[in-house]
Amino acid sequence: xxxxxxxxxxxxxxxxxxxxxxxxxxxxxxxxxxxxxxxxxxxxxxxxxxxxxxxxxxxxxxxxxxxxxxxxxxxxxxxxxxxxxxxxxxxxxxxxxxxxxxxxxxxxxxxx
Amino acid sequence: xxxxxxxxxxxxxxxxxxxxxxxxxxxxxxxxxxxxxxxxxxxxxxxxxxxxxxxxxxxxxxxxxxxxxxxxxxxxxxxxxxxxxxxxxxxxxxxxxxxxxxxxxxxxxx
Numbered sequence: 001x002x003x004x005x006x007x008x009x010x011x012x013x014x015x016x017x018x019x020x021x022x023x024x025x026x027x028x029x030x031x032x033x034x035x036x037x038x039x040x041x042x043x044x045x046x047x048x049x050x051x052x053x054x055x056x057x058x059x060x061x062x063x064x065x066x067x068x069x070x071x072x073x074x075x076x077x078x079x080x081x082x083x084x085x086x087x088x089x090x091x092x093x094x095x096x097x098x099x100x101x102x103x104x105x106x107x108x109x110x111x112x
Numbered sequence: 113x114x115x116x117x118x119x120x121x122x123x124x125x126x127x128x129x130x131x132x133x134x135x136x137x138x139x140x141x142x143x144x145x146x147x148x149x150x151x152x153x154x155x156x157x158x159x160x161x162x163x164x165x166x167x168x169x170x171x172x173x174x175x176x177x178x179x180x181x182x183x184x185x186x187x188x189x190x191x192x193x194x195x196x197x198x199x200x201x202x203x204x205x206x207x208x209x210x211x212x213x214x215x216x217x218x219x220x221x222x
Contacts, residue, residue: 042116042198042212043155058209059113090155100145103155 002026004104006091012110013081021076021107023091031094032074033058033101034066036087043090049074081111114139116213118199124219125189133184133216135199143202144175146184149215150195158184158197189220 007022023032030051035043045058049068063085065077074093078085088108092101115138125131135144146158159166159173161182166173170189175182186193196215203209 040214042200042214043210044212045209059211088153092155100157100160101147102157103147106153106155 004091004093004102006089006104006107008107009105010108012112013078014112015082017081018077018079019081019109020078021089021091021109023074023076023093023104024072025074025091025093025102026072027093027102028071029093029095029102030071031096032068033092033094034064034074034076035090035092036060036085037090037106038087046076046089081109083111085109086111113209114141114201114203114211116199116201116211118197118213118216120216121214122217122219124221127189127191127220127222129189130185130187131189131218133186133197133218135182135184135201135213137180137182137199137201137211139203140180141177141201142204143210144177144182145200145210146173146182147198147200148193148195149198155198186218189218191220191222194218194220 004025033048034046047066052071055066067075091104094101117136148156161173161175163177170187172185198215200210200212
């Protein structure tokens with residue numbers, strides 16, 4: 001039981017490049033989330049999903065897109081990376097919103 | 113959004129000491145969770161505690177929703193308790209928009 005895994009762990013992009021972050025969970029959780037964490041700040045919700053085939057915007061969705069084609073995977077895409085998107089990205093999952101969240105190890109993204 | 117304030121921002125403890133971390137929030141909430149982020153960045157859910165008191169080993173938490181605050185107690189602290197403790201709240205128990213505080217950075221020294 002791997003829990004929540006994220007790929008890749010580190011990435012450096014140039015401004016304007018695109019990339020996709022993969023989050024996978026093997027706990028059969030319905031809910032999945034993408035957060036970003038900037039220095040000295042708490043986590044901010046980018047997008048979330050309440051089930052396979054569904055996505056919704058969080059607090060800071062601009063510049064990101066997501067997809068949940070399979071229940072166990074939640075993809076976060078950056079179509080045209082900007083330096084303001086330099087951050088640590090965390091994926092999380094939960095049985096439903098009222099239960100504890102399980103977090104992945106994070107992806108450290110730097111946009112030059 | 114909901115403003116979440118945590119105090120103190122930084123805390124240094126001698127191993128074996130006790131501490132209390134506080135989380136104040138600006139609006140009524142039906143969902144509150146405490147998380148620990150270890151020095152390697154891993155986030156661990158500690159408590160789901162929208163109200164009342166819970167205990168898990170040396171950690172316990174109390175939320176007084178009517179007064180808009182929650183407390184996290186750490187007793188007999190250990191070096192492995194070091195890291196950042198976050199409080200996160202949501203208005204609805206079915207809502208997904210959690211608002212995180214900026215955390216309390218705890219360092220436990222041997």
